[in-house]
Structure formats: structure tokens, C-alpha cells
Amino acid sequence: MAVPVETRRPASPSRPPEGSRWTRDVIETKVFGVLRWVVIVGLVLVTLFPFYYMFILSIRPLDSLLRDPGSLAIPFGELDWSSYRNIMTPQEGGGQGFLRFMGNSAMVALGTVLISLLVAIPGSYAISRLNFFGRRQISALFLAVYLFPSILLAIPLFTFFTRLGLRGQLVALLIVYVAQVIPVTIYMLRNYFDTIPTSLEEAAALDGCSRLGVLRRISLPLAMPAIISNGLFVFMIAWNEFLFALLFLVNTRSNWTVSLGLSQLAGSIEVPTTVLMAGSVILTLPIIIIFFAAERLLTEGLTAGAEKG
């Protein structure tokens, strides 16, 4: 699109035939042409710099950081991976035990993905396809839930799980996460089901397929891209979650998630900054990998999910 603009301009009949080359149009086009690149470079720097800084600090020895805090080059001579060793080693081995925290995070996040999909696929199908009493009210309810402050939910759930004696358990976290992501999941999947032509399902129904059979054999395979992107999206939400992990698990170290572990260790003086930066890298890396592996699916899913709520 940009190329024809540039080449067509000199020949364009609408250009003022008079001599002056410096019309407002020409000046603006030139200024914005330059400004555009300045903005792009600036934005890329601003977005990516913190991640670069995070990584650089994680591979520097602590004393070099304290000696020269302004250095941004990768220190080839003094490259130091010991922070990663420290953060991953179990606590009994003198490390911070992040391997275990990663296991906890992965378990909760995968569990959330599985359960929320299992529950939301039939639900979103019903909202998209079937006409039943209260459908609009239920849609509105999910929208409201999606927009409500999680701190409001935190209090009763905290009280509830304390009473049940489940507060330090990963299961409690799992249940809360599923309830939290369900509205988004429903919206994302419903939008996708809406785009699948009904004629395909009707054809299957005419051939004698039951309603569940139609869902399983026709709609589900067609909705696969949406289901996968939604699953990844939910995984990211659950992996990144902090508030409920902090509220529920703070007293049981063995059940900490990576986010919680990092935030708790950041408060203590004994753990050096470089080690915590290694922890940050470890926490961020899975998300960045997932994001770049499924970038197109995820951005589409994100817009679809948020547009509706």
C-alpha cells in the first residue's frame, strides 16, 4: 500500500501545478516520514529494554553489578550462569527451589486450562447456537463477572477456603482460577462458534446425528483453532496470576507458584538481585515462548475475547 503512494505522487493530477515544492502536504509527509521511524525505534526500545536489562542482570556476577551498575553490555569475560543454578536448586540444596515452584505453576495452569475448556466448550456452544430462556441474561451475567474487581471476590473466597481448611492447597487456587477465566473463555469460544456456518451442523443433524454428536463431530473440530488459542490464553492468565496465589498460599512455601515465589524472595535481603533476575527470566520465558509460537492465534483470540467484554 505504501509503495504505490510514493511512486504515484509525482504523476498525480491533483498536485498543484505551480512552482512551490514546499507545500504543506510535502512538508507534513516528509516530517511524518521521519517521525514515524523515530517513534518506531523509540517504542521498540521502550518495550524491549526492560526485558534485555532483566536478562543481562541475570547473567552478571553480583559484585560486577554493584561496581558498575550502568553497564549494559553482555559481559562475555565474566558471564555467570550461577544465578540460574542457585534459583533452580531445591531449598535443601541451598538454592531457592524454583523448579518446584515451576512445577506448581504448571500444574495449576494446565489444570485451569483443562477444566475451563471442558466446562466452557458446551456452555459457549449452547450460548452461540441454542435459543433458550435466559440466554441474554446469562450473557450479561458473564460480562459483569468479567469486569468485576477480583479483590471483591478475594475476601469471601479467602474466608471460605480458610473455613474449609483448603486455603494452602493448590486445589483452592485451581477452582478460583477456573471461575475467573470462564467468562473470557465463554466469550472467545462463543464468538468463534458464531462464525461457523449452521448449515454444516444441520446437514449432520439431517443425517441423524444427535445434538452431542453434532457438537463432537462437526463443531468441535472446526473450532479447534479457537480452542487452542483460548487454552494458551488461559494458561498465560493462570501462570501470571498473583493476587490469589499471594492470598491463599503465602504460608505454605512448598505450594508457592513461580510468581509468588519471586515476589516473596524479592522482599528478603539474603537473596541477591542477580538471582531474582534469573527468577524473573524463568518466570517470563515460558510465556514469551508460547506467545511467539502462537502469536497470530493469540492476538486474534485476545481481540475476540476482549471485544465482547
Added chain:
Amino acid sequence: MSSVKKDVPAGPAASAAGPRGRRKLSPMAREEQRAGLTLLSPTLILVLVMVVLPILWTLVLAFQRVRILNIRTAGIFGPYTVANFESVFSSSFFTSLGTTLAYSIFGTAGAIILGLIAALALRKPFKGRTLIRASMLIPYVSPIVAVTFTWTTMLDPQFGLINYWGKRLLGWEESIPFLSERAREVSFLGLNFEIPTALIAVIVFEMWRSFPFAFLFLTARINAIPDSLEEAARVDGATPIQRFVHIILPQLLPTIAMLSVLRFIWTFNSFDDIYLLTGGGGGTEVVAVTVFNFLTARGDIGAASAQALVLAVILGLMVGIYIKFFGKKEEVS
């Protein structure tokens, strides 16, 4: 099974016709009704039990004297009192409400403006644009704990990068404790200003973290604008600024309005960012952080509930506005 087969001829016609009020009581419609509710029931039960019921319970808790210590003995029908609300409104609630508002308004506006600038700058294709577009979303999807921690380190007064280079290149006399300083005197053109350092720092962070969201939506919308519109304006001699103001901006306004409401609600609720960056210190205590402190540090469940409830009522009004203005369009699309 047999009943399904019998109804099938009516099926396609009915579902293609869309809303069908008159056939409400036909066996087909009743079957659909039952199937719909059955398929939805797991979701519905989960949301009712884990979300709606707890919210109602907050309502009850807000009117009781419940503390962590007597959490096991407090009942649903306990003695009710408005003492919690009295203490909420007599304490610093309005200060933190003001902070929350300032944080949400400036954070939202900043993120949307930055997102708009990014969307416009990346509008025309060039080599590597896809990669740059994708990288620009990283702040939004990254774990909040990791990014706040990186920012805290960057802004650290002792070995933070910003203060190091500020002192070297910008001639700062001393380190600025960005995340703990309440206010700083700044003189500009002979005038002295007091600027809220920590509040500005958390707002800048919020802009950084959520501009990708605005960028994503605005890019999608810009791509949907037909080229012919702009081409016509160009032929008529409109300059780039004029084309933006008269052609592009009007097309983006609905998206910007939707983003403003959504981002405002989310920023208004947000807890993690500020708790992790400043812990609510330096004049950045938003309502969500106050609620959290009441709940954990003081163990005062009743007061925490009362505050959360006031927050929710304010938000409920905003959600109401959102649904009123955007809910209708949703049904159409």
C-alpha cells in the same frame, strides 16, 4: 433419539430464522431449551458458586464485625452493624479513592494515546513489521511479578540504571527514589511545582504495560478502514494531518471509547501493579491495596468487605454505563 429425528425437518428452518417467539412451546423449542440449559449448567453452577455467591457473601460480611480471629464462629445471620462503613468513610478512604481515580484516568489516557501513536507509526508495511508488532505486545502478556521486579531494579536509587545514567548524563545531583518518594519540588521556567514522584512512576508503568492492548485494538480497527476513503481525501489535496483528523480519527472513535471504558475499569480495579511496585507507599495507595491491607495486615474482614463493596458499587455504575452504551451493539454483531 426418535424425537430428535422427528423434529429434524423443522430444525434447520427454525434455527436459520433466528429469534422465534411464536414457536416458544413447540416440542422442538422445548428440547432446545433443555439442551441449552444442560450444556450451560456446569459453567453456570461454577460461576454462581464461585463468583456470584461470594459477592453476595461480601455484602453480608460488610455489615458484620468479622475478623480473622473469629472467622470460624461468624455466621451468616450474625449481628449486623454499619460500624464498618463508618470506619471506612472516616479513615483515609477518600484519599485512596482520589489516588485510584488519578491513577486510572492518567494511566488509561496515557496507554491509549501511546497505543494510538504506535498503531499509526506501524501502519504502513515494512520489512520486519510483523515481528515488531508482536514484540510490542510483550509487556502486556508478561508476568506482572517479573516486569514490576525489573522496573523496581531499574528505578532503584542505589544500583538502578535510571539513576546511574541520570546522574552521569542529566546532571542529577542525587538519586531519585522514584518508587518511595511522595513529592518532589521541580522548578521549570522560574515556577516551582510539586510533582507526585511515586504516583507518576506507577502511572508510567501502567502506560508501558497496557499500551499494547490499545495498540492491538486500534491496529485491528485501522486495518479495517477502506483505503479508498483516504485515497479520495488525498486526491482532494488533504494533508496527512487533515487525513488523520477527518478520516482516520472519526473511524477510530468507537474503538477508543470502548478501550477507555475497559481500560478504566481494569485500572480502577488493579491491585498487583501498585502492590508490587510500591506496596502502596509514597502516596500510591489505591483502594484495592487498602482492601488487601485491611484483610491481611489488620485481619479486619468486615472493614475490608465494606471498602471492597464501595469500590464495587462505583464500578457497578461504570459497568452499567458500559453495557448501556456498548451492550446493544454487541447483540447486533
